[in-house]
Amino acid sequence: SQQGEEDPQALSIQEGENATMNCSYKTSINNLQWYRQNSGRGLVHLILIRSNEREKHSGRLRVTLDTSKKSSSLLITASRAADTASYFCATGRGLQGAQKLVFGQGTRLTINP
Amino acid sequence: GAVVSQHPSRVICKSGTSVKIECRSLDFQATTMFWYRQFPKQSLMLMATSNEGSKATYEQGVEKDKFLINHASLTLSTLTVTSAHPEDSSFYICSALPVGHEQFFGPGTRLTVL
Numbered sequence: 755s756q757q758g759e760e761d762p763q764a765l766s767i768q769e770g771e772n773a774t775m776n777c778s779y780k781t782s783i784n785n786l787q788w789y790r791q792n793s794g795r796g797l798v799h800l801i802l803i804r805s806n807e808r809e810k811h812s813g814r815l816r817v818t819l820d821t822s823k824k825s826s827s828l829l830i831t832a833s834r835a836a837d838t839a840s841y842f843c844a845t846g847r848g849l850q851g852a853q854k855l856v857f858g859q860g861t862r863l864t865i866n867p
Numbered sequence: 868g869a870v871v872s873q874h875p876s877r878v879i880c881k882s883g884t885s886v887k888i889e890c891r892s893l894d895f896q897a898t899t900m901f902w903y904r905q906f907p908k909q910s911l912m913l914m915a916t917s918n919e920g921s922k923a924t925y926e927q928g929v930e931k932d933k934f935l936i937n938h939a940s941l942t943l944s945t946l947t948v949t950s951a952h953p954e955d956s957s958f959y960i961c962s963a964l965p966v967g968h969e970q971f972f973g974p975g976t977r978l979t980v981l
Contacts, residue, residue: 797962
């Protein structure tokens, strides 16, 4: 089955810096979503970008999608210690009401105070 | 916002026993729920799609007789790990899919099989 790949696998930066994570996938998609997971917890949905969109913003988050390169990036600006978590991209296929998500391997982000 | 709960949050059991995990959508109905498994420091892997009133659809490589799924109502799906073994120890996460929205995830259940 399709598996997204994310890089870097781990990222450690200073508070206040920007963090960029990338995601690549292999097959055609309807949308791509980004999730955050704090250690040992469930997933929090961050943002969804549809296949016909190129860029989307939500607060300090900026997501880009390049369907020709089958890649997406998540930028977190002005990072905070509370942003420390694992970040996963997930690609969705199928109809909205029954889509299955395929998750990337994730990036473990550490924000150092 | 939509809330999905899981019970229990953590369970420890002996090898050979069965464990039931519940996934509930608290403020919406979901005809479709999903079950994922996540090993330490790894990604989520979809195990099965749970459909209310019909049989679950399992992903390739997932044993349907070992991981029993029941979606008896529009707000409850259960995953039963039968005859659990230490290699079944994992973090099990469910999600629920309200019509027209993205999936909402539960907080996960940590299963440890001794």
